Ligand SMILES: C[C@](O)(CO)[C@H](O)COP(=O)(O)OP(=O)(O)OC[C@H]1O[C@@H](n2ccc(N)nc2=O)[C@H](O)[C@@H]1O
């Protein structure tokens with residue numbers, strides 16, 4: 001079975017309080033971003049995971065695809081599998097690339113071996129692999145709260161919005177990013193803000209990581225400004241960075257920006 005795990009964007013992100021389990025409560029809107037890896041899973045004689053494309057730090061046993069298999073294997077009689085991951089989505093980008101791989105592996109194994117797990121059951125497995133993972137089970141725009149793994153439906157249709165995502169070849173670890181943010185009450189009601197026209201979001205939809213990280217990584221602010229100068233209706237850091245994205249008014253083709261050769265860019269329609 002061949003699947004294409006996509007990335008996500010955070011549209012607004014407020015870190016609201018410290019939790020007793022060491023994590024933070026947050027509020028964010030998650031939207032799927034069609035920048036994808038490719039993951040093939042086949043029944044095999046012995047377990048194997050091979051990776052091509054962008055190198056992923058760590059042993060294969062720590063890879064989220066492998067961990068997804070092991071998690072299901074503990075509860076189901078799964079045969080060995082051979083997996084191949086073509087890694088395209090940048091790592092440490094705030095795009096949830098690894099989390100998408102984990103959840104697409106859970107979904108693919110569920111289908112391949114007729115495990116008959118409902119989405120809510122797969123979400124529970126996904127939550128055990130990482131805070132961002134559960135979103136990718138249903139993979140639809142949602143308002144996320146608590147650890148970012150509890151969801152409420154929202155009426156948000158970004159279909160056809162032109163988007164440009166820029167990864168400035170800078171790996172920001174999620175743990176480091178959280179350690180730089182002091183939780184606080186959200187400045188705006190996110191669900192009310194995103195119900196307003198996109199042009200108003202610049203003033204009302206913020207990301208607490210952006211404020212905390214930009215003084216340490218000025219390139220984040222420079223990219224955001226470049227996207228606005230190029231005509232973006234809204235631009236922001238995604239998640240804990242370092243990818244910065246811009247949404248452009250419908251029908252407008254995102255302009256070509258002059259950026260260094262080692263940056264990665266995704267352009268397309270949501
Ligand atoms: C920044 C976001 O991408 C926003 O969607 C996510 O909150 C990050 O989710 P993730 O990469 O799946 O993160 P996890 O693997 O669960 O956690 C990595 C580290 O981030 C911190 N962390 C993560 C999520 C959360 N709600 N509070 C936290 O404090 C913890 O220090 C944790 O050890």
Ligand SMILES: Nc1ncnc2c1ncn2[C@@H]1O[C@H](COP(=O)(O)OP(=O)(O)OP(=O)(O)O)[C@@H](O)[C@H]1O
Pocket residue numbers: 056057058062063064065085090091092093094095096097098099101102132172173174239240241
């Ligand atoms: N399949 C995978 N793809 C990417 N990273 C993976 C994968 N499996 C495990 N990892 C580990 O997860 C880490 C990447 O997580 P990190 O949280 O920094 O970034 P991210 O997944 O790109 O985005 P986000 O911050 O939104 O979760 C890497 O250091 C890597 O070792």
